[in-house]
Amino acid sequence: MKKTFLGHENSLLCCMIQAENPTDALSTINKALPDSDAFGFQQEQLNPIYRTDEILTGIFDAMGDKPAYVTNYRGGFNKGLTDEELGEGLIRLVHQGGTLCDVIGDLYCRAPMELTEDPTAIDKQKRLIERIHEAGGEVLMSSHVLKYIPAEEVVRIALAQQERGADVVKIVTGASTEEEMLENLRITALLKKELKVPYLFLSGGMCRLHRMIGPMLGCVMHLCVEEHDALATKAQPNVHDVRIVMDHFNSAKIG
Numbered sequence: 618m619k620k621t622f623l624g625h626e627n628s629l630l631c632c633m634i635q636a637e638n639p640t641d642a643l644s645t646i647n648k649a650l651p652d653s654d655a656f657g658f659q660q661e662q663l664n665p666i667y668r669t670d671e672i673l674t675g676i677f678d679a680m681g682d683k684p685a686y687v688t689n690y691r692g693g694f695n696k697g698l699t700d701e702e703l704g705e706g707l708i709r710l711v712h713q714g715g716t717l718c719d720v721i722g723d724l725y726c727r728a729p730m731e732l733t734e735d736p737t738a739i740d741k742q743k744r745l746i747e748r749i750h751e752a753g754g755e756v757l758m759s760s761h762v763l764k765y766i767p768a769e770e771v772v773r774i775a776l777a778q779q780e781r782g783a784d785v786v787k788i789v790t791g792a793s794t795e796e797e798m799l800e801n802l803r804i805t806a807l808l809k810k811e812l813k814v815p816y817l818f819l820s821g822g823m824c825r826l827h828r829m830i831g832p833m834l835g836c837v838m839h840l841c842v843e844e845h846d847a848l849a850t851k852a853q854p855n856v857h858d859v860r861i862v863m864d865h866f867n868s869a870k871i872g
Contacts, residue, residue, distance in 0.1 A: 618682065620682065620683070620684035620685070620716045621684055621716065621755065622655065622684050622686065622716060622717045622755055622757075622784075622785060622815075622837065622838070623755060623784060623785075623815065625654075625837075627863075628832030628833075628836060628837060628838050628839060628863075629654040629655045629837065629838040629839070630652065630653050630654045630655070630838070630839050630841055630856055630859055630860060630863065631653065631654065631655040631656065631657050631686055631838045631839060631840055631841060632645070632646075632649040632652075632653040632655075632656050632657065632841050632842065632843055632856045633656075633657040633659065633840055633841065633842055633849070633850065633853060634646065634656060634657060634658050634659065634676075635659045635662040635848035635849060635850075636662060636663060636848065637662060637663060637664050637694075637848070638663070638664060638667055639663075639667050639672050639675070639676060642658070642663070642676050643675075643676065643679055645843045645844075646676070646679045646680055647679070648843050648844075649843040649856050649857075650680075650681070650683075652856050652857050652859075652860035653683060653841075653856055654683060654838075655683050655684045655685065655686060655716075655838065656680050656683055656684075656685050656686070657685070657686040657687070657688070657840060658676065658677075658685050658686070658687050658688075658710075658715065659687075659688045659690070659693075660687060660688065660689045660695075660706065660710060661688065661689060661690045661691070661692055661693035661694060661695040662693045662694065662848055663694065664694055665694055670713060673710070673713040673714070674713050674714055676714075677713060677714025677715065678714065680714075684716035684717065685714060685715045685716045685717070686715075686716065686717040686719065686757065686838075687707065687710045687711075687715035687716070687717065687718055687719065688719040689703050689706040689707050689710065689718075689719070690703075690719075690721065691703065691721075700724050700725045701725075703724065704720070704724060704725075704741075704745045707719075707720065707745070707749060707754075708745075708748055708749060708752055708754075710754075711749060711752040711753060711754035712752060715754060716754060716755055717754070717755045717756070717757050717784070717785065718749050718754050718755070718756050718757065719757050719758075719759050719787070720742060720745060720746060720749075720756055720757070720758050720759070720783070721758070721759050721760070721761075722742075722758050722759060722760040722774070722777070722778060723738070723760075724738070724741075724742055724745070725737070725738035725741045725742060726738035730760055730762045730766075730770075730774065731759065731760040731761050731762065732760045732774050732777060732778075739781060742758075742781055743781055743782055746758075746781065746782040746783065747782070750782075755784045755785070756782065756783050756784050756785070757783060757784065757785040757786070757787050757817070758778040758781060758783035758785075758786055758787065759787040759788070759789070760774050760778065760787070760788050760789070761789045762774075762788065762789060762790045762791070763789060763790070763791055763821060764790060764791045765790055765791050765792055765793065765797045765800075765801075765820075765822075766790055767800075768800070768803070768804045768807060771788055771790065771804050771808070771818065772804075772807070772808070772811050774786075774788055775788060775808060775811065775812055775816060775818075776811070776812070779812055779813065779814050783814065784814060784815070785814060785815045785816065785817060785837055786812065786814060786815075786816045786817070787816070787817040787818075787819070788816075788817075788818050788819070789819045789820065789821065790818075790819075790820045790821075791820050791821045791822045791824075792820050792821075792822045792823040792824055792827070793822050793823060794823065795823065797822075797823070798820070798823045798824065798826060798827060801818070801820050801824075801827050802826070802827060802830070802831075802834060804818060805818045805827070805831050805834040805835055805836060806834045806835055808835060809834070809835035815837035816835070816836060816837060817831075817836050817837055817838060817840075818831060818836055819831065819836075819840070819852075821852050824852055825852075825854075828840075828852060828853065828854055829854060829859070829862065832863075833866065839854065839856075839859050839863075840853050841853055841854055841855060841856035841859050842854070842855060842856065843855070843856055843857075
């Protein structure tokens with residue numbers, strides 16, 4: 618059966634892996650396997666000396682039948698690489714076993730809110746998306762805004778990502794007040810009406826409730842961690858805790 622992030626009835630619990638070496642990556646996978654529906658592998662955090670076909674294929678094989686969301690962002694050990702090299706790295710990850718490739722929205726031309734409007738860069742993004750699809754992968758396009766923006770801006774970014782060919786759109790904003798946090802929850806539900814593709818709408822700051830119940834409002838998955846170690850994203854909830862919440866929520870007779 619093909620590994621996929623698409624077409625699932627319920628949102629997926631995706632355990633993120635940020636590790637500098639394969640030993641730590643495999644340890645996280647083994648600990649999180651019972652509670653995870655999928656994994657997220659952030660290659661930018663892996664020391665390049667370990668980025669061989671054998672090692673990376675082994676990491677994806679360890680995930681069993683669970684799909685892998687992969688990132689190859691500009692940070693971490695990727696500092697100094699060109700955007701062209703980052704794009705080629707995503708295609709390589711598909712051949713090694715990755716499923717869903719994260720193409721940042723300002724790849725090939727840095728821009729505010731990580732969404733380029735440069736026509737040449739957009740054409741290059743579309744071609745990269747085509748190549749990932751041809752390799753058998755799926756594509757998520759991401760824009761890390763990292764600050765609160767109103768609903769119309771979120772929708773504008775999401776529609777632009779959808780138009781460029783993304784199978785899943787991802788936007789990360791922020792909230793510094795309860796009012797902004799509650800509005801982000803409303804926007805999460807709104808996107809379900811506005812988009813034709815699955816989406817992941819996240820926030821930072823005052824975001825605990827948003828991170829936990831966003832998938833109940835329409836997001837395609839939870840991004841979780843196995844433990845909050847030095848590299849883990851602090852805003853991401855623990856996968857074991859989320860599994861308990863979701864199992865109870867899905868089994869409860871409500872409405």
